[in-house]
Amino acid sequence: MERMIEVEGLARHFGPLVAVDDVSFSVSRGEVLGFLGPNGAGKSTTMKMITGFLAPTRGRVAVAGNDIARKALAAKAAIGYLPEGAPAYGDMTPASFLAFAARARGLGRAAARAGIERAVEQVELQAVLEQPIETLSKGYKRRVGLAQAILHDPPVLILDEPTDGLDPNQKHQVRNLILGMARDKAIIISTHILEEVGAVCSRALIIAQGRIVADGTPRELEAMSRYHNAVQIRVAAEGAEAALAGLPGVERVVALGEGAYQVFPTAGASITEAVAGHARAQGWEVEQLVVEAGRLDEVFRRMTTGEQDVPESLPAPGEEAA
Amino acid sequence: MSRMLTVFRRELASYFNTPLAYVFIIIFLFLTGIFTFYLGNFFGRGQADLKPFFSFHPWLYLFLVPAIAMRLWAEERKSGSIELLLTLPISLADAVLGKFLAAWAFTAIALACTFPMWLTVAYLGDPDHGVIVAGYLGSLLMAGGYLAIGSAVSSLSKNQVIAFVITVVVCFLFTVSGAPIVLDAFTAWAPQRVVDIVASLSFLTHFEAITNGVLDLRDIFYFVSMIGFWLFANLVLVDARKAA
Incomplete structure (x- = not known):
């Protein structure tokens, strides 16, 4: 070129x-x-x-x-x-x-x-x-x-x-x-x-x-986002948070409220199948399951300000002002 | 050359896009009229010439020309259009020259509008037309000198009022540099040669020499080199200050 x-x-x-x-x-x-x-x-x-x-x-x-x-x-x-x-x-x-x-x-x-x-x-x-x-x-x-x-x-x-x-x-x-x-x-x-x-x-x-x-x-x-390959799942099941946190490749789970959880993978890992498989095996009623490509605004903030932490309570994708 | 003309045409048209051109020309004609007929005692002198008319030009220009020059670069910098102008494939010299020549052409138009004055003396008596032509030429050259100073100063500030005030002061110093008001600041400490040089920079002296009908090449050279010097300063200043 x-x-x-x-x-x-x-x-x-x-x-x-x-x-x-x-x-x-x-x-x-x-x-x-x-x-x-x-x-x-x-x-x-x-x-x-x-x-x-x-x-x-x-x-x-x-x-x-x-x-x-x-x-x-x-x-x-x-x-x-x-x-x-x-x-x-x-x-x-x-x-x-x-x-x-x-x-x-x-x-x-x-x-x-x-x-x-x-x-x-x-x-x-x-x-x-x-x-x-x-x-x-x-x-x-x-x-x-x-x-x-x-x-x-x-x-x-x-x-x-x-x-x-x-x-x-x-x-x-x-x-x-x-x-x-x-x-x-x-x-x-x-x-x-x-x-x-x-x-x-x-x-x-x-x-x-x-x-x-x-x-x-x-x-x-x-x-490069922490949200890359993160999974957002909404289930009506007891003890889902602890179960999700125990899955292989999961770094942490953040409760979003109303039965929704944001599941972060360890760097580079893909956890979609693990989460979906677990939900199937447990017979959870999954209302929503979204795999994120990553959030540019988060990468942008991290790169330009050096902010490292993902906040404890997270707005769902799309709700955050662009 | 054609790029310079493009800038020239745009600038000249922009005077007439706004009321500026008309206000300026009307006030210029009004003031030259008043000064010539009342202060200059045009009729009472009983002489068919334009001496009283031209003798007020340095003082009129002192305030009117900076009013034209103040916008040349200050406005471009203020509005940001300077960024547009200087990223077009036009050299900086073309831009400086085109703007200056447009402003000069505009003052030439204003000056040309005083032709009834010439008709009046021609009707009333038998004036020396050569002297009058020299007077117009001298007046135009002097306006160019003021304009070049104003153009350079206007590239120093984004604020047109500041540009105006500084230009008036600088022009005033050059106008009267042959008079004690300026020379006294030098005689106390500077050698006589320096004092002579300062005195020789006076617009007034050179202008009066020309309006007396003596077209000395040195007087013309004085104004031309004055314009050249200030336009060069203009170029350097625009380049240095454009981003500030």
Whole structure:
């Protein structure tokens, strides 16, 4: 696969503050890389360095084979960038703003018209094309920024929180848009919405305090969770908790109330069959049995804050706010 | 070049997207009129020239030009659009130059709107048109000098009011650097050569030389190098301060 974005040993200091510290990764065509991390972790700073806005303190970035420091214009030409907060010129209309972006990217008249038309259609901007951008809603402003980033059909897309401020329908639409473009582009998105990672990313980096603390596919990251292969069972039987805790491969059992238990395996073990077999053998009336793939939010919390403990009383999956 | 023109066109259009352009031009014309006819005693002098008109330009520009220049970079930094602008495949020099030239073109438009003044003297008497052309050229060059200072200062702050105030102060110092108000700060300790250099930096002296109809290359070179120096400072400052 063709490596479109290469980042090596990237670091950025702001005075005494180390915003990004020795970050290395690469993104190939066809990949959607998710940047995950708490606010202030260095996601946006990394993006600003990849797009050539900020000069790194150390390290190098190459986009489409062009070093961002030495061949800045060629590298920038290959990028479509949605900066944090989707800034735009408020006094312009989307139509004139997009025309400006197209001209600045050196598109000819016909190519500009075609590109703008396609981008406007993709993000559904038709209704507001002639209104000043500063009068638009947050969702429309974000879509203007997106349209600006994709109108020249760049091989590399860098999107800083592309779905921030969108309603659920618009989020869905933007995710589909990203998935649709993923095949022939290298894309980086940053987000703090964990469900987005599973929905659009082929790979994700968890960043905390300027460092990459985890790197893998969404499934691999989920597998790092304590909930990976954990079993949730709801039975109406006396002494179920003790019986479950005695099964081979079970690390601990947490009672969730109303006859529901969360059964954690020891690392790497699979306990589904043991739990199901035991229930069958004992003739338990099993109302519910769920095997979890893992919880990204738990991995995220553990990786970014170092919180180790699984709390004693646990909310059932899906009840926890995303 | 074409990328610079793209920035130039966007910037110039943005003046006219907002009331700024119209408010500025109307106030500029109003004030030049008042100053020329009342303070400058345009009719009473009995001379067919535009001397009273041009003599107030340095003082008008001192407040009006920083008002245009203050937004050039401060606004970009405040709204975050600077990140967009500088990640487009446009060089920083093109962006700085395009913005400056758009602001300069705008002041040229405002200045051009004073043409009835010229028609008036032409109607009333027989003025030396060469001197008037020189006056307009000098005025435009001086506005460029103020603008370049303002553009550089505006890249220092996200706050347009701060940019405005600092620009006015810096422009004031350059305007009157030939006068005791500035020179007295140097005569006490600096050698005469330094004092002479400071004095030679005065906008006023060079502007008055040009408006007298003497198109000395040194005066033109002074303004052009002033603009060049401040635009270079602008470039360095934007690069250093863009992320702050």
